[in-house]
Amino acid sequence: QKEVEQDPGPLSVPEGAIVSLNCTYSNSAFQYFMWYRQYSRKGPELLMYTYSSGNKEDGRFTAQVDKSSKYISLFIRDSQPSDSATYLCAPSSGGSNYKLTFGKGTLLTVNP
Amino acid sequence: DTGVSQDPRHKITKRGQNVTFRCDPISEHNRLYWYRQTLGQGPEFLTYFQNEAQLEKSRLLSDRFSAERPKGSFSTLEIQRTEQGDSAMYLCASSLILALDTQYFGPGTRLTVL
Numbered sequence: 001q002k003e004v005e006q007d008p009g010p011l012s013v014p015e016g017a018i019v020s021l022n023c024t025y026s027n028s029a030f031q032y033f034m035w036y037r038q039y040s041r042k043g044p045e046l047l048m049y050t051y052s053s054g055n056k057e058d059g060r061f062t063a064q065v066d067k068s069s070k071y072i073s074l075f076i077r078d079s080q081p082s083d084s085a086t087y088l089c090a091p092s093s094g095g096s097n098y099k100l101t102f103g104k105g106t107l108l109t110v111n112p
Numbered sequence: 113d114t115g116v117s118q119d120p121r122h123k124i125t126k127r128g129q130n131v132t133f134r135c136d137p138i139s140e141h142n143r144l145y146w147y148r149q150t151l152g153q154g155p156e157f158l159t160y161f162q163n164e165a166q167l168e169k170s171r172l173l174s175d176r177f178s179a180e181r182p183k184g185s186f187s188t189l190e191i192q193r194t195e196q197g198d199s200a201m202y203l204c205a206s207s208l209i210l211a212l213d214t215q216y217f218g219p220g221t222r223l224t225v226l
Contacts (some may be wrong), residue, residue, distance in 0.1 A: 102154030
């Protein structure tokens with residue numbers, strides 16, 4: 001079993017839709033949960049992060065972590081064509097080593 | 113602050129040749145990471161530096177790979193005797209040592225081994 005599992009999609013939605021992206025993980029040591037967005041042929045850019053369990057909202061984006069079920073979610077409200085990208089979940093254990101363990105990424109297309 | 117830069121952006125080489133990539137982190141960032149990303153996969157950790165010290169290397173980093181960060185600023189990643197399986201995007205990220213080690217990625221170097 002891989003440490004981080006993410007459905008690669010692809011996911012295609014109409015503009016304005018609510019998008020739900022999800023990951024599961026197996027390592028109980030993960031404490032920090034990042035979401036990165038990666039446009040084609042570009043490096044990943046940090047979208048948002050949460051620490052431990054709970055929700056965090058930033059504009060149209062909401063990140064959710066449920067440590068009891070080892071489940072990570074990213075919700076995008078009022079999706080826009082500019083949101084079309086690959087979304088990568090990346091948990092980290094923190095401490096002395098913050099290396100990221102990425103999921104495969106979900107390719108999202110928002111159609112105008 | 114111009115962000116993390118990587119050079120070259122693209123490299124095509126023949127199997128068996130040596131290649132070297134360079135990463136310039138965000139100034140004053142003391143951590144520097146290398147990741148490798150193949151098509152359809154997320155980035156995989158290769159190694160990281162805190163200042164000039166290389167603190168961890170992944171099992172993915174065979175003895176054909178070597179990374180340096182001689183003065184704690186820019187870093188180089190060298191691959192000797194390249195193989196077709198080395199074809200990938202090589203990503204560099206940098207961060208400050210803080211409570212949350214937010215990593216900022218460069219645009220990557222795309223390597224194609226023929």
